[in-house]
Amino acid sequence: MTERTIAVDYLARVEGEGALKVRLDGARVDAVELRIFEPPRFFEAFLRGRSYAEAPDVTARICGICPVAYQMSSCHAMERAIGLCVDNGVRALRRLLYCGEWIESHTLHIYLLHAPDFLGVPDAVHLAREQPEAVRRGLALKQVGNRLMTLLGGREIHPVNVRIGGFYRCPSRSELAAVRPEIVRAIDLAEETVRFAASLPFPPGEEDYEFVSLRHPEEYPMNEGEVVSSAGMRWPVDDFESAFEEVQVPHSNALHSVRRGGGSYLVGPLARYALNRDRLTPRARRLADEVGLEPVVRNPARAIVVRAIEVLLACEEALRLIDAYREPPAPFVAPPPGWRGGVGAAITEAPRGMLYHRYRVGPSGLIEEAKIVAPTSQNQKRIEDDVRHLVERSLALDDAHLTAACERAIRHHDPCISCATHFLRLDVERR
Numbered sequence: 001m002t003e004r005t006i007a008v009d010y011l012a013r014v015e016g017e018g019a020l021k022v023r024l025d026g027a028r029v030d031a032v033e034l035r036i037f038e039p040p041r042f043f044e045a046f047l048r049g050r051s052y053a054e055a056p057d058v059t060a061r062i063c064g065i066c067p068v069a070y071q072m073s074s075c076h077a078m079e080r081a082i083g084l085c086v087d088n089g090v091r092a093l094r095r096l097l098y099c100g101e102w103i104e105s106h107t108l109h110i111y112l113l114h115a116p117d118f119l120g121v122p123d124a125v126h127l128a129r130e131q132p133e134a135v136r137r138g139l140a141l142k143q144v145g146n147r148l149m150t151l152l153g154g155r156e157i158h159p160v161n162v163r164i165g166g167f168y169r170c171p172s173r174s175e176l177a178a179v180r181p182e183i184v185r186a187i188d189l190a191e192e193t194v195r196f197a198a199s200l201p202f203p204p205g206e207e208d209y210e211f212v213s214l215r216h217p218e219e220y221p222m223n224e225g226e227v228v229s230s231a232g233m234r235w236p237v238d239d240f241e242s243a244f245e246e247v248q249v250p251h252s253n254a255l256h257s258v259r260r261g262g263g264s265y266l267v268g269p270l271a272r273y274a275l276n277r278d279r280l281t282p283r284a285r286r287l288a289d290e291v292g293l294e295p296v297v298r299n300p301a302r303a304i305v306v307r308a309i310e311v312l313l314a315c316e317e318a319l320r321l322i323d324a325y326r327e328p329p330a331p332f333v334a335p336p337p338g339w340r341g342g343v344g345a346a347i348t349e350a351p352r353g354m355l356y357h358r359y360r361v362g363p364s365g366l367i368e369e370a371k372i373v374a375p376t377s378q379n380q381k382r383i384e385d386d387v388r389h390l391v392e393r394s395l396a397l398d399d400a401h402l403t404a405a406c407e408r409a410i411r412h413h414d415p416c417i418s419c420a421t422h423f424l425r426l427d428v429e430r431r
Helices: 043-047 052-060 067-082 088-119 124-130 132-153 173-198 237-243 269-279 282-290 300-324 375-393 399-411
Strands: 016-025 028-035 212-215 226-229 244-247 256-259 342-350 353-361 367-373 422-430
Touching: 016 375, 016 399, 028 375, 043 052, 043 367, 052 067, 052 353, 052 367, 067 088, 067 342, 067 353, 088 124, 088 132, 088 173, 088 300, 088 342, 088 399, 124 132, 132 173, 132 300, 173 282, 173 300, 212 269, 212 342, 212 353, 226 237, 237 244, 237 342, 237 353, 256 375, 269 300, 269 353, 282 300, 353 375, 375 399
Parallel strands: 016 422
Antiparallel strands: 016 028, 212 226, 244 256, 342 353, 353 367
Protein backbone atom coordinates (compact mmCIF):
# COMPACT_ATOMS: atom_id res chain seq x y z
CA MET A 1 0.00 0.00 0.00
CA THR A 2 1.33 3.44 -1.00
CA GLU A 3 0.14 6.52 0.85
CA ARG A 4 0.67 9.99 -0.54
CA THR A 5 -0.02 13.35 1.03
CA ILE A 6 -0.33 16.64 -0.79
CA ALA A 7 -0.28 19.90 1.18
CA VAL A 8 -1.27 23.21 -0.39
CA ASP A 9 -0.48 25.83 2.20
CA TYR A 10 -2.18 28.83 0.61
CA LEU A 11 -5.38 28.93 -1.37
CA ALA A 12 -5.94 32.53 -2.36
CA ARG A 13 -9.20 34.07 -3.50
CA VAL A 14 -11.49 32.87 -0.71
CA GLU A 15 -12.01 34.16 2.82
CA GLY A 16 -10.97 32.57 6.10
CA GLU A 17 -8.75 29.69 7.13
CA GLY A 18 -9.37 26.05 6.38
CA ALA A 19 -8.09 22.82 4.91
CA LEU A 20 -9.42 20.01 2.78
CA LYS A 21 -8.53 16.38 3.31
CA VAL A 22 -9.40 13.77 0.69
CA ARG A 23 -8.68 10.13 1.51
CA LEU A 24 -8.65 7.63 -1.34
CA ASP A 25 -8.65 3.86 -0.93
CA GLY A 26 -7.74 2.64 -4.38
CA ALA A 27 -10.57 3.73 -6.68
CA ARG A 28 -12.86 4.54 -3.77
CA VAL A 29 -13.24 7.95 -2.13
CA ASP A 30 -13.00 7.08 1.53
CA ALA A 31 -13.50 10.53 3.05
CA VAL A 32 -13.79 14.20 2.14
CA GLU A 33 -13.39 16.67 4.98
CA LEU A 34 -13.52 20.44 4.58
CA ARG A 35 -11.56 21.35 7.68
CA ILE A 36 -12.31 24.81 8.96
CA PHE A 37 -9.68 25.49 11.57
CA GLU A 38 -10.05 29.25 11.92
CA PRO A 39 -10.48 29.77 15.67
CA PRO A 40 -14.05 30.03 16.97
CA ARG A 41 -15.07 33.67 17.25
CA PHE A 42 -17.80 33.41 19.92
CA PHE A 43 -20.06 36.17 18.60
CA GLU A 44 -23.16 34.43 19.88
CA ALA A 45 -21.61 34.17 23.33
CA PHE A 46 -20.43 37.74 23.72
CA LEU A 47 -23.72 39.14 22.44
CA ARG A 48 -25.26 37.80 25.62
CA GLY A 49 -25.61 40.50 28.24
CA ARG A 50 -25.38 43.34 25.73
CA SER A 51 -28.16 45.75 24.88
CA TYR A 52 -30.48 44.70 22.07
CA ALA A 53 -29.52 47.97 20.32
CA GLU A 54 -25.89 46.84 19.96
CA ALA A 55 -26.69 43.78 17.83
CA PRO A 56 -26.34 45.43 14.38
CA ASP A 57 -22.96 46.98 15.18
CA VAL A 58 -21.56 43.87 16.89
CA THR A 59 -22.66 41.38 14.26
CA ALA A 60 -21.44 43.60 11.40
CA ARG A 61 -17.90 42.79 12.60
CA ILE A 62 -18.38 39.12 11.72
CA CYS A 63 -17.58 39.85 8.08
CA GLY A 64 -15.83 42.71 6.30
CA ILE A 65 -17.27 41.72 2.90
CA CYS A 66 -20.95 41.31 3.83
CA PRO A 67 -21.51 43.32 7.04
CA VAL A 68 -24.85 44.64 5.75
CA ALA A 69 -26.26 41.11 5.71
CA TYR A 70 -25.50 40.72 9.42
CA GLN A 71 -26.93 44.11 10.22
CA MET A 72 -30.12 43.48 8.27
CA SER A 73 -30.74 40.04 9.78
CA SER A 74 -30.11 41.36 13.28
CA CYS A 75 -32.38 44.38 12.76
CA HIS A 76 -35.26 42.32 11.39
CA ALA A 77 -34.94 39.73 14.16
CA MET A 78 -34.82 42.35 16.92
CA GLU A 79 -37.74 44.25 15.43
CA ARG A 80 -39.80 41.06 15.44
CA ALA A 81 -38.87 40.54 19.09
CA ILE A 82 -39.93 44.10 19.85
CA GLY A 83 -43.05 44.07 17.67
CA LEU A 84 -41.81 47.04 15.68
CA CYS A 85 -42.75 47.87 12.06
CA VAL A 86 -40.60 50.27 10.04
CA ASP A 87 -41.73 52.94 7.60
CA ASN A 88 -41.85 51.99 3.90
CA GLY A 89 -39.16 54.58 3.24
CA VAL A 90 -36.84 52.86 5.70
CA ARG A 91 -37.66 49.52 4.11
CA ALA A 92 -36.70 50.91 0.68
CA LEU A 93 -33.41 52.30 2.02
CA ARG A 94 -32.55 48.93 3.54
CA ARG A 95 -33.10 47.24 0.18
CA LEU A 96 -30.95 49.91 -1.48
CA LEU A 97 -28.19 49.31 1.07
CA TYR A 98 -28.41 45.56 0.40
CA CYS A 99 -28.13 46.28 -3.36
CA GLY A 100 -24.83 48.00 -2.63
CA GLU A 101 -23.52 44.96 -0.78
CA TRP A 102 -24.64 42.51 -3.49
CA ILE A 103 -22.93 44.66 -6.14
CA GLU A 104 -19.61 44.98 -4.31
CA SER A 105 -19.47 41.41 -2.99
CA HIS A 106 -20.53 39.63 -6.19
CA THR A 107 -18.26 41.81 -8.33
CA LEU A 108 -15.29 41.12 -6.07
CA HIS A 109 -15.89 37.39 -6.43
CA ILE A 110 -16.55 37.41 -10.17
CA TYR A 111 -13.53 39.42 -11.30
CA LEU A 112 -10.90 39.06 -8.62
CA LEU A 113 -11.56 35.66 -7.02
CA HIS A 114 -13.31 33.38 -9.51
CA ALA A 115 -12.53 34.48 -13.09
CA PRO A 116 -8.80 33.59 -12.85
CA ASP A 117 -9.79 29.92 -12.46
CA PHE A 118 -11.38 29.89 -15.90
CA LEU A 119 -8.75 31.97 -17.69
CA GLY A 120 -5.66 30.03 -16.69
CA VAL A 121 -4.05 32.74 -14.55
CA PRO A 122 -3.11 32.43 -10.88
CA ASP A 123 -4.67 35.65 -9.61
CA ALA A 124 -6.26 39.00 -10.40
CA VAL A 125 -2.86 40.68 -10.81
CA HIS A 126 -2.06 38.42 -13.76
CA LEU A 127 -5.61 38.84 -15.04
CA ALA A 128 -5.15 42.62 -15.00
CA ARG A 129 -2.10 42.26 -17.21
CA GLU A 130 -3.88 40.04 -19.73
CA GLN A 131 -7.38 41.55 -19.62
CA PRO A 132 -7.05 45.03 -18.12
CA GLU A 133 -10.45 46.16 -19.41
CA ALA A 134 -12.21 43.33 -17.58
CA VAL A 135 -10.53 44.15 -14.28
CA ARG A 136 -11.20 47.88 -14.70
CA ARG A 137 -14.86 47.07 -15.33
CA GLY A 138 -14.98 44.97 -12.18
CA LEU A 139 -13.33 47.63 -10.05
CA ALA A 140 -15.68 50.30 -11.42
CA LEU A 141 -18.71 48.18 -10.54
CA LYS A 142 -17.39 47.39 -7.08
CA GLN A 143 -16.83 51.10 -6.50
CA VAL A 144 -20.53 51.75 -7.19
CA GLY A 145 -21.50 49.16 -4.59
CA ASN A 146 -19.09 50.70 -2.10
CA ARG A 147 -20.49 54.15 -2.88
CA LEU A 148 -24.01 53.04 -1.95
CA MET A 149 -22.78 51.41 1.26
CA THR A 150 -20.93 54.59 2.25
CA LEU A 151 -23.86 56.86 1.46
CA LEU A 152 -26.39 54.78 3.40
CA GLY A 153 -24.19 53.06 5.96
CA GLY A 154 -21.69 55.77 6.77
CA ARG A 155 -18.69 53.82 5.51
CA GLU A 156 -17.86 50.92 3.20
CA ILE A 157 -16.78 48.38 5.82
CA HIS A 158 -18.76 47.72 9.00
CA PRO A 159 -21.35 50.49 8.38
CA VAL A 160 -22.23 52.65 11.39
CA ASN A 161 -25.50 54.28 10.27
CA VAL A 162 -27.76 51.23 10.70
CA ARG A 163 -29.83 50.82 13.87
CA ILE A 164 -32.82 48.90 15.15
CA GLY A 165 -35.89 50.56 13.63
CA GLY A 166 -34.07 52.21 10.72
CA PHE A 167 -31.07 54.50 10.38
CA TYR A 168 -29.43 57.17 12.47
CA ARG A 169 -29.68 59.44 9.46
CA CYS A 170 -31.52 59.10 6.16
CA PRO A 171 -30.04 60.57 2.97
CA SER A 172 -31.76 63.41 1.20
CA ARG A 173 -33.23 62.99 -2.27
CA SER A 174 -30.46 65.19 -3.66
CA GLU A 175 -27.78 62.96 -2.13
CA LEU A 176 -29.27 59.89 -3.79
CA ALA A 177 -29.81 61.78 -7.05
CA ALA A 178 -26.10 62.59 -7.10
CA VAL A 179 -25.21 58.90 -7.45
CA ARG A 180 -27.85 58.20 -10.09
CA PRO A 181 -25.50 58.68 -13.07
CA GLU A 182 -23.11 56.15 -11.53
CA ILE A 183 -25.95 53.62 -11.21
CA VAL A 184 -27.01 54.16 -14.83
CA ARG A 185 -23.45 53.49 -15.95
CA ALA A 186 -23.25 50.49 -13.60
CA ILE A 187 -26.23 48.87 -15.35
CA ASP A 188 -24.27 48.89 -18.62
CA LEU A 189 -21.19 47.53 -16.85
CA ALA A 190 -23.33 44.81 -15.27
CA GLU A 191 -24.65 43.74 -18.67
CA GLU A 192 -21.08 43.51 -19.93
CA THR A 193 -20.24 41.46 -16.82
CA VAL A 194 -22.99 38.94 -17.60
CA ARG A 195 -21.69 38.48 -21.14
CA PHE A 196 -18.11 38.23 -19.84
CA ALA A 197 -19.05 35.58 -17.28
CA ALA A 198 -21.12 33.60 -19.80
CA SER A 199 -18.19 33.51 -22.23
CA LEU A 200 -15.89 31.70 -19.82
CA PRO A 201 -14.99 28.04 -20.48
CA PHE A 202 -16.94 25.92 -17.99
CA PRO A 203 -15.98 22.38 -17.00
CA PRO A 204 -18.77 19.81 -17.27
CA GLY A 205 -20.53 18.41 -14.24
CA GLU A 206 -23.94 18.89 -12.67
CA GLU A 207 -25.07 18.28 -9.11
CA ASP A 208 -28.43 17.15 -7.77
CA TYR A 209 -28.89 20.05 -5.37
CA GLU A 210 -31.74 20.70 -3.01
CA PHE A 211 -31.96 24.47 -3.38
CA VAL A 212 -33.18 26.53 -0.40
CA SER A 213 -33.77 30.28 -0.36
CA LEU A 214 -36.21 32.98 0.63
CA ARG A 215 -39.13 33.74 -1.66
CA HIS A 216 -41.06 37.00 -1.55
CA PRO A 217 -44.55 37.47 -3.05
CA GLU A 218 -43.39 40.33 -5.29
CA GLU A 219 -39.63 40.87 -5.19
CA TYR A 220 -36.43 39.00 -5.82
CA PRO A 221 -35.62 38.21 -2.18
CA MET A 222 -33.19 40.24 -0.12
CA ASN A 223 -34.64 41.27 3.24
CA GLU A 224 -37.90 39.36 3.51
CA GLY A 225 -39.81 36.23 2.49
CA GLU A 226 -40.60 32.68 3.50
CA VAL A 227 -38.16 29.78 3.20
CA VAL A 228 -38.76 27.56 0.18
CA SER A 229 -37.04 24.47 -1.18
CA SER A 230 -36.74 22.93 -4.63
CA ALA A 231 -38.11 19.76 -2.98
CA GLY A 232 -41.45 21.56 -2.71
CA MET A 233 -41.25 22.47 0.97
CA ARG A 234 -42.16 25.86 2.49
CA TRP A 235 -41.49 27.12 5.97
CA PRO A 236 -42.12 30.41 7.76
CA VAL A 237 -38.91 31.94 9.05
CA ASP A 238 -39.87 31.06 12.62
CA ASP A 239 -39.77 27.35 11.69
CA PHE A 240 -36.19 27.42 10.39
CA GLU A 241 -34.80 25.52 13.38
CA SER A 242 -37.51 22.88 13.15
CA ALA A 243 -36.55 22.16 9.52
CA PHE A 244 -32.76 22.54 9.76
CA GLU A 245 -30.24 21.71 12.45
CA GLU A 246 -26.60 22.47 13.16
CA VAL A 247 -24.30 19.54 13.88
CA GLN A 248 -20.72 19.47 15.08
CA VAL A 249 -18.22 17.50 13.02
CA PRO A 250 -14.83 16.61 14.50
CA HIS A 251 -12.79 18.07 11.63
CA SER A 252 -14.23 21.60 11.65
CA ASN A 253 -14.60 24.60 13.95
CA ALA A 254 -17.67 25.57 11.91
CA LEU A 255 -20.96 23.80 12.46
CA HIS A 256 -22.67 22.04 9.57
CA SER A 257 -26.26 23.11 9.00
CA VAL A 258 -28.22 20.23 7.47
CA ARG A 259 -31.81 19.19 6.97
CA ARG A 260 -33.20 17.65 10.15
CA GLY A 261 -32.53 13.96 9.89
CA GLY A 262 -29.47 14.54 7.68
CA GLY A 263 -28.91 15.70 4.15
CA SER A 264 -27.11 18.66 2.63
CA TYR A 265 -28.73 21.58 0.85
CA LEU A 266 -27.49 24.61 -1.08
CA VAL A 267 -28.11 28.30 -0.43
CA GLY A 268 -26.85 31.28 -2.42
CA PRO A 269 -27.14 32.57 -5.98
CA LEU A 270 -27.89 29.22 -7.64
CA ALA A 271 -30.69 28.58 -5.14
CA ARG A 272 -32.15 32.10 -5.30
CA TYR A 273 -32.13 32.03 -9.09
CA ALA A 274 -33.71 28.58 -9.36
CA LEU A 275 -36.47 29.44 -6.91
CA ASN A 276 -37.04 33.08 -7.90
CA ARG A 277 -36.22 33.41 -11.59
CA ASP A 278 -39.72 34.77 -12.20
CA ARG A 279 -38.88 37.64 -9.81
CA LEU A 280 -35.98 38.91 -11.93
CA THR A 281 -36.41 42.24 -13.68
CA PRO A 282 -37.44 41.89 -17.35
CA ARG A 283 -34.02 43.13 -18.44
CA ALA A 284 -32.17 40.62 -16.29
CA ARG A 285 -34.43 37.79 -17.46
CA ARG A 286 -33.93 38.71 -21.13
CA LEU A 287 -30.17 38.77 -20.69
CA ALA A 288 -30.23 35.42 -18.89
CA ASP A 289 -32.06 33.98 -21.89
CA GLU A 290 -29.68 35.69 -24.31
CA VAL A 291 -26.58 34.10 -22.77
CA GLY A 292 -28.24 30.68 -22.53
CA LEU A 293 -28.68 30.53 -18.78
CA GLU A 294 -31.14 27.74 -18.14
CA PRO A 295 -33.96 28.25 -15.58
CA VAL A 296 -32.25 25.90 -13.11
CA VAL A 297 -28.44 25.89 -13.08
CA ARG A 298 -26.89 22.74 -11.60
CA ASN A 299 -23.30 23.15 -12.79
CA PRO A 300 -21.62 24.91 -9.83
CA ALA A 301 -19.01 26.45 -12.12
CA ARG A 302 -21.77 28.44 -13.83
CA ALA A 303 -22.65 30.16 -10.56
CA ILE A 304 -20.43 32.99 -11.76
CA VAL A 305 -23.00 33.77 -14.46
CA VAL A 306 -25.85 33.75 -11.95
CA ARG A 307 -23.91 36.13 -9.71
CA ALA A 308 -23.48 38.44 -12.68
CA ILE A 309 -27.25 38.34 -13.30
CA GLU A 310 -27.79 39.28 -9.65
CA VAL A 311 -25.37 42.21 -10.03
CA LEU A 312 -27.48 43.47 -12.94
CA LEU A 313 -30.66 43.02 -10.91
CA ALA A 314 -29.14 44.88 -7.93
CA CYS A 315 -28.09 47.79 -10.17
CA GLU A 316 -31.57 48.00 -11.68
CA GLU A 317 -33.17 47.82 -8.25
CA ALA A 318 -30.86 50.57 -6.99
CA LEU A 319 -31.95 52.85 -9.83
CA ARG A 320 -35.64 52.09 -9.23
CA LEU A 321 -35.33 52.75 -5.50
CA ILE A 322 -33.44 56.01 -6.02
CA ASP A 323 -36.02 57.29 -8.51
CA ALA A 324 -38.92 56.39 -6.21
CA TYR A 325 -37.31 57.61 -2.98
CA ARG A 326 -39.20 59.83 -0.60
CA GLU A 327 -37.43 60.69 2.63
CA PRO A 328 -39.12 58.98 5.59
CA PRO A 329 -40.84 61.20 8.17
CA ALA A 330 -38.27 59.98 10.72
CA PRO A 331 -35.03 58.04 10.23
CA PHE A 332 -36.05 55.32 12.70
CA VAL A 333 -38.96 53.96 14.69
CA ALA A 334 -38.45 53.67 18.45
CA PRO A 335 -39.55 50.62 20.45
CA PRO A 336 -43.13 50.85 21.72
CA PRO A 337 -43.59 52.18 25.27
CA GLY A 338 -43.61 49.49 27.91
CA TRP A 339 -41.76 46.94 25.79
CA ARG A 340 -40.45 44.19 28.04
CA GLY A 341 -38.38 41.89 25.82
CA GLY A 342 -39.28 39.00 23.55
CA VAL A 343 -38.01 36.50 20.99
CA GLY A 344 -37.50 37.25 17.30
CA ALA A 345 -36.01 35.45 14.30
CA ALA A 346 -35.28 36.65 10.79
CA ILE A 347 -33.56 35.58 7.59
CA THR A 348 -32.14 37.82 4.91
CA GLU A 349 -30.28 36.89 1.73
CA ALA A 350 -26.58 37.62 2.08
CA PRO A 351 -24.67 37.50 -1.21
CA ARG A 352 -23.71 33.91 -0.36
CA GLY A 353 -27.19 32.83 0.78
CA MET A 354 -29.61 32.79 3.68
CA LEU A 355 -28.40 34.30 6.95
CA TYR A 356 -30.48 33.34 9.99
CA HIS A 357 -30.54 35.28 13.28
CA ARG A 358 -32.62 34.58 16.38
CA TYR A 359 -32.50 36.54 19.64
CA ARG A 360 -34.14 36.30 23.03
CA VAL A 361 -34.18 39.66 24.81
CA GLY A 362 -34.99 40.01 28.50
CA PRO A 363 -37.24 42.58 30.21
CA SER A 364 -34.29 44.92 30.77
CA GLY A 365 -33.47 44.99 27.05
CA LEU A 366 -30.38 42.80 27.38
CA ILE A 367 -29.77 39.90 24.99
CA GLU A 368 -30.17 36.58 26.79
CA GLU A 369 -29.62 34.26 23.81
CA ALA A 370 -28.33 34.68 20.25
CA LYS A 371 -28.18 32.19 17.40
CA ILE A 372 -26.59 32.95 14.02
CA VAL A 373 -26.45 30.50 11.10
CA ALA A 374 -24.22 31.80 8.30
CA PRO A 375 -24.54 30.80 4.63
CA THR A 376 -21.22 28.94 4.56
CA SER A 377 -22.31 26.84 7.56
CA GLN A 378 -25.29 25.80 5.48
CA ASN A 379 -23.21 25.10 2.37
CA GLN A 380 -20.26 23.38 4.04
CA LYS A 381 -21.69 19.85 3.85
CA ARG A 382 -22.85 20.47 0.28
CA ILE A 383 -19.33 21.64 -0.69
CA GLU A 384 -17.94 18.38 0.68
CA ASP A 385 -20.48 16.49 -1.43
CA ASP A 386 -19.42 18.42 -4.53
CA VAL A 387 -15.74 17.67 -3.91
CA ARG A 388 -16.50 13.98 -3.36
CA HIS A 389 -18.35 13.75 -6.67
CA LEU A 390 -15.58 15.65 -8.46
CA VAL A 391 -12.92 13.29 -7.12
CA GLU A 392 -14.99 10.25 -8.08
CA ARG A 393 -15.09 11.58 -11.65
CA SER A 394 -11.41 12.52 -11.67
CA LEU A 395 -9.51 9.58 -10.22
CA ALA A 396 -7.25 9.42 -13.27
CA LEU A 397 -5.77 12.85 -12.49
CA ASP A 398 -2.42 13.07 -10.76
CA ASP A 399 -2.31 14.66 -7.33
CA ALA A 400 -1.33 18.12 -8.56
CA HIS A 401 -4.21 18.37 -11.04
CA LEU A 402 -6.64 16.80 -8.59
CA THR A 403 -5.62 19.34 -5.96
CA ALA A 404 -6.23 22.23 -8.35
CA ALA A 405 -9.62 20.82 -9.35
CA CYS A 406 -10.69 20.50 -5.71
CA GLU A 407 -9.66 24.09 -4.99
CA ARG A 408 -11.71 25.31 -7.94
CA ALA A 409 -14.72 23.27 -6.81
CA ILE A 410 -14.64 25.03 -3.45
CA ARG A 411 -14.24 28.48 -4.99
CA HIS A 412 -17.36 27.96 -7.13
CA HIS A 413 -19.37 28.54 -3.94
CA ASP A 414 -17.50 31.68 -2.81
CA PRO A 415 -17.23 30.33 0.74
CA CYS A 416 -16.66 32.73 3.60
CA ILE A 417 -15.11 30.71 6.41
CA SER A 418 -14.55 33.82 8.50
CA CYS A 419 -18.33 34.09 8.63
CA ALA A 420 -14.56 31.05 4.58
CA THR A 421 -11.00 30.66 3.53
CA HIS A 422 -7.86 32.78 2.89
CA PHE A 423 -6.01 29.58 2.36
CA LEU A 424 -6.67 25.89 2.04
CA ARG A 425 -4.38 23.02 2.87
CA LEU A 426 -5.28 19.93 0.87
CA ASP A 427 -4.12 16.49 1.97
CA VAL A 428 -4.74 13.58 -0.38
CA GLU A 429 -4.07 10.11 1.01
CA ARG A 430 -3.91 7.33 -1.56
CA ARG A 431 -3.83 3.66 -0.56
